Amino acid sequence: MAHRIAIIAGDGIGTEVMPEGIRALEATAKRFNIELEFTTFEFGSCDYYLEHGKMLPDDWFEQLKGFDALFYGAVGWPDKVPDHISLWGSLLQFRRQFDQYINLRPCKLMPGIKSPLAGREPGDIDFYVVRENTEGEYSSVGGKMFEGTDREVVIQDTVMTRTGVDRVLKYAFELAQTRPRKKLTSATKSNGISITMPYWDERVVEMAKGYPEIAVDKFHIDILTANFVLHPDWFDVVVGSNLFGDILSDLGPACTGTIGIAPSANINPEGHFPSLFEPVHGSAPDIAGKGIANPIGQIWSGAMMLEHLGYKEAGDALVSAIEEVLSAGDSQVLTRDVGGQGTTESLGKAIADAI
Amino acid sequence: MAHRIAIIAGDGIGTEVMPEGIRALEATAKRFNIELEFTTFEFGSCDYYLEHGKMLPDDWFEQLKGFDALFYGAVGWPDKVPDHISLWGSLLQFRRQFDQYINLRPCKLMPGIKSPLAGREPGDIDFYVVRENTEGEYSSVGGKMFEGTDREVVIQDTVMTRTGVDRVLKYAFELAQTRPRKKLTSATKSNGISITMPYWDERVVEMAKGYPEIAVDKFHIDILTANFVLHPDWFDVVVGSNLFGDILSDLGPACTGTIGIAPSANINPEGHFPSLFEPVHGSAPDIAGKGIANPIGQIWSGAMMLEHLGYKEAGDALVSAIEEVLSAGDSQVLTRDVGGQGTTESLGKAIADAI
Numbered sequence A, B: 001m002a003h004r005i006a007i008i009a010g011d012g013i014g015t016e017v018m019p020e021g022i023r024a025l026e027a028t029a030k031r032f033n034i035e036l037e038f039t040t041f042e043f044g045s046c047d048y049y050l051e052h053g054k055m056l057p058d059d060w061f062e063q064l065k066g067f068d069a070l071f072y073g074a075v076g077w078p079d080k081v082p083d084h085i086s087l088w089g090s091l092l093q094f095r096r097q098f099d100q101y102i103n104l105r106p107c108k109l110m111p112g113i114k115s116p117l118a119g120r121e122p123g124d125i126d127f128y129v130v131r132e133n134t135e136g137e138y139s140s141v142g143g144k145m146f147e148g149t150d151r152e153v154v155i156q157d158t159v160m161t162r163t164g165v166d167r168v169l170k171y172a173f174e175l176a177q178t179r180p181r182k183k184l185t186s187a188t189k190s191n192g193i194s195i196t197m198p199y200w201d202e203r204v205v206e207m208a209k210g211y212p213e214i215a216v217d218k219f220h221i222d223i224l225t226a227n228f229v230l231h232p233d234w235f236d237v238v239v240g241s242n243l244f245g246d247i248l249s250d251l252g253p254a255c256t257g258t259i260g261i262a263p264s265a266n267i268n269p270e271g272h273f274p275s276l277f278e279p280v281h282g283s284a285p286d287i288a289g290k291g292i293a294n295p296i297g298q299i300w301s302g303a304m305m306l307e308h309l310g311y312k313e314a315g316d317a318l319v320s321a322i323e324e325v326l327s328a329g330d331s332q333v334l335t336r337d338v339g340g341q342g343t344t345e346s347l348g349k350a351i352a353d354a355i
């Protein structure tokens, strides 16, 4: 039976890298005998907003809920629509309404990609950031008092639930179990943020009891960010709250030099709702329309989607194809950001061919 | 008239680097004709806690409030006292009760110090992180409900006040004005943390109106941490909330390789209360008692203290003395962490001699 994939290209370079994402997926599907069926949607973009006054149609949930996965490009175009409207109106809706409570991002040194860190080689850095994706610091509870006066005070709640914390920890522990090093690092700040963070720590200790084979450590977020730079080889699976995970999953790919090409998965592990796969990069208005955007983030996100759909071998093969093309280093093929003179299409085609 | 300095060495290597901090200050004071008078206190350490059941005596505020500055070593010894007790019982009390609402940390590539970033030279990176130090995410408001059940929910408020936000922004803008590049970067996360962070942004826009000569930009904290690694040369003065400032002021020194030697100032700019100067590093139980701790963090903090007391020239001279000794690279003098075989004392003496 075919897997039904909803395509939402979004804005800017999202619309340029998406065709290459699909090309790579089609090539992989062919080789591994997987049936994928793509359906394209126009909503979830700022142009849709300008026409309809909203980012999504009222029945978006009904339209999308039956799909096996959502394949997203990039959303946002601040000159057209302020970011908090375009993002809370689309991506953050999907994460919440489809209960995609895991945000998963690999941080991996790739061949041919220059890391900003001195003396690091492919193989040295290879870890995952697992981020809680629905609660925590991203809450809608709070408000303002004495507005407009010198006494003005603004309050926002961080809300952690046992359900919310435990399920992301469980996912992270189980991911650690599939990895050779079986190591889990928890991001905390219980020495300063004295109510929610000690609770997070407690739940980690509790959950760890069920996974005696996993080596667990924790770092406060301040020194943890320092250690991403100083000792990125220490990490295997790193788990954090919504905010800490957000920070670490940009910093991690920055340390591997892959922030422009890293993928990300927003997962509802039970499969009650579709999961969403998107590159880490944004819509990049500054280079949009030139055909020079690097499509690897989109393609790598496709590989994560294949793995999520149950095709780990196919996903791995697609990642290997990316690595192969990067290693080959053909400047006619590679885009500018990775030292070539090629186009979105030349790089996308090369990866599809390598499959 | 003599400036009265309260000395609190604290725990672990705090007690080892403090004498070198004092030695360097005395040498500098002599050269610049400054009168400093040191008074040593035993409280604010975990040993004090073990004896008295608290980190500070009840009248600490009275005992300390008349001093011109506090010179702190390092606090914390988790095997003796849990961190949240030792820290909330000492350092965080000082910051709050003495209204040290500015936390200031330089991030600077120093000669002879290896940066983890590829291809960066002294001069390339030189900026300040200005952190709000009394409110924001470090609040004591919140609690737990449905405790011990599956419905457990834990809430902690982030509290920003106009007073609190405006005064740290003002300090940061005025600092930017003293710098050649006159540039200010604000750390935000208004695209995700949708109540407090947009408020922070608003206040930045408002404050900027009074400083038309300052170039202002802002980054969301996730990509800002990435940019610390990718483009540390972009930054001049970076201002952030209590939590964001905490993260950035560890990450910044990590990027310059100086996390073991960076200084920090907790400042009450109006001088209603004493300000506190301390190295960024902790008490380092693992190397305590060996006489090998690097005293530069303590000494550099002393330089910040001199500047705060009105002796900018003397403070600059002390920083130059540190740079001179690091440049000389004498392995008999330097401690192990910076490639030598010397001791806390040999390095401290060399810096005092260089003054």
Ligand SMILES: CC(C)[C@H](C(=O)O)[C@@H](O)C(=O)O
Residues within 6 Å of the ligand: A191, A192, A222, B087, B246
């Ligand atoms: C020890 C801890 C409470 C403290 C903080 O978070 O403020 C420390 O990280 C610092 O930056 O001085």
Ligand SMILES: CC(C)[C@H](C(=O)O)[C@@H](O)C(=O)O
Residues within 6 Å of the ligand: A087, A246, B191, B192, B222
């Ligand atoms: C755009 C923003 C709201 C979003 C987030 O903070 O979750 C982004 O940074 C991400 O990580 O996907």
